[in-house]
Amino acid sequence: MRGIGLWALDGIPEIVPGDDLARMIGDALAADAEGVRDGDVLVVTSKIVSKAEGRIVAAADREDAITAETVRVVATRGATRIVENRLGIVGAAAGVDASNTPEGTVLLLPLDPDASARALCAALRERFGVRLGVILSDTLGRAWRIGQTDIAIGAAGILVVDDLRGTTDTQGRPLAVTVPVVADELAGAADLVKGKATGSPVAVVRGAGRFVTDDVDTPGARILPRTGESDMFRLGADEAYAAGLAAGRAEAGS
Template sequence: MRDAEEVHSSMRPLTVWPLAGIPEVASGADLAAMIADAAAGELADGDILVVTSKIVSKAEGRFVTADDREDAITAETVRVVATRESPGGHLTRIVQNRLGIVSAAAGVDASNTPEGTILLLPVDPDASARALAATLRERLGVQVGVLVSDTLGRAWRDGQTDHAIGAAGVHVFEDLRGGTDAEGRPLVVTMPCVADELASAADLVKGKASRLPVAVVRGRADLVGSLDLPGARSIVRPLERDMFRLGADEAYAEGFAAGAASAHPASR
């Protein structure tokens, strides 16, 4: 249960602003140095930087040629959740990628990339976030946290929001279980994913076409801690606890096939 001081800290105003002055990121760029230069004099202990995964991928050289997009999606896929063909014949694949994230096209991105190329997600977004946070803490002398964000769709709702796919030095959950609500009732399952909430808040000031890939969130210093805190990979729900591991059509087809096999077992 959180004490009164922690609760008070979460009630302070939240300030979010984009970090200006970051140039175009090329393969092999020292991203930590670029962010540190842009952030010099702006950061304070407890600030959280939200870094768009695209520039992390660019710095890590995660480019592939555009004519390999479908092959790239297949290579990044570990489990197919659902597929749908549009009236125009385009096939949308909702899959779980090697990072455990369920998304369209395994996170393979064709927007804001050099002509003829597409971009894969970082190899290990948590490791990328730790490297950035460690360098920024050392160079700027402030205890900051880092989130690496990506844009994802949501089940049951149209549109997209930004989510945290990498985290370092930030509590990704605010565990309120064991406490009580305003009426004194026990909180049994309440555990907001504050990393995702912060990533979405940051996207409101970064935008998608403004070339402002990093935002600073101030006002939740209570969430900033050791670089050994669990990363964003801990947000992914294990498959054995996933109640929606397949799309509706895929689940129906699987159940129908299982029922047919049970009703008409192969002769021995």
Template sequence: MNAERNNAARTARVTVRAVEGIGEIRPGDDLVQLIWDAVREPGMAEGDILVVTSKIVSKAEGRIVHASDREQAITDETVRLVASRAHENGVTRIVENRLGMVAAAAGVDASNTPEGTVLLLPHDPDATAQQLAKGLRELSGVAIGVLISDTLGRPWREGQTDVAIGAAGVHVIDDLRGGTDAAGRPLTVTMACTADELAAAGDLVKGKTSGCPVAIVSGLRHAVGSLDLPGASSLVRIGDRDMFRLGTDEAIELGRSEGHAEGFSVGYAAGMAAAQASGVNKPA
């Protein structure tokens, strides 16, 4: 399967277009129907991939809470604290959330929401992507893929990029490890994260301010496949393979605490021995 995709000629042209006409989303809205209404003219082609901003999924799911409950909402969405830092406007908390994303404020979002509210991430973005892909495949009659995207910061680089937090019918990773490069040598490490690159491409036309929540990427038919393909949750790397499970300050503090206890034991014994060995401390 991978070899087949690797050997296929790469697409020479990809088009990313913004889907116009999707209005403000309210709790309970039927996203399949709303998106279909917006894309049915001129329609979708086999192999098109829809990139759907997570925000409208959250809104349809009614994942809206009062801004005054923001800190509690972040805590509720948090599995564990990865790193935190105090600054003049408060404390930035980088946490792992229940979706396995490592994100500032657990992904709780205060932009593009009604005044006085914040938005939680969707309940289960992979499941939503499945529903959307299934529904839109039925309505359109063509095999399309769906990604749910969210905006994420990164260590060591300024700014944020969009990544995929939900996926259905898309090869989220283009696993080149079985392939060879142009010189015929094995590509031993390369696993291109197609889903995140698609989400990033979608953001170029969706933007953050335009209120345009869906993009369609055309021209990557080889990236679309069965609805049984792994979702975006397969992109999460936490646990044993995670070399950055704590921020540096947090890890140093953990090590210091452990080291202090060890050092105390060793030092205590050494101090006692030294006292006993010194003349003034000889037993009477």
């Protein structure tokens, strides 16, 4: 195939805690008209992984659940909180989802999305005898951009970045900072065919086999968030101003 092809995988029913997700996705792949090939990448909506792993929790107040999943508040604007969650992901609501869950419950992200991706990847590779990559995706807003897109929060059997630093461009100039985040690009593209309300939580991407690895246990999506000293935007503008003002007053008073 020239270029990239992708489509939603049909035949996956509503997921409940305890479901064998690898078997269910595998059955859908086996029944798919396109079949499965070496180098295919599966983009799996993290919500169905959370459901299968029983990450549904009782929460009369979603805000309390967000607080419990938060390790650092970045900015607050009205009812919206931008926070860093336990996975190091910075976004709204710490990934706590109240949509398509029973009344009085919320859905949390998988405890370890990379481990979940590795388990899926290993099981599906064993079943079909081909190299597959697996990406777990979730929806996230971005600083300085309106709206949302899907990103990778877990990955296995695939290079999550294409590090071009040290190579040259078409004019022979060295590339010093060029590191495309392949996993995020594929997650975003896959969401175009999965959709948000179509009941198709898995997409197949074909044509990205150059990023699929022989080994399932590769550096996953956990390496992608910038946290700690590498985070150049640790606070919102109002919060940074308030912190600077407080620090200045403290210094003046010392």
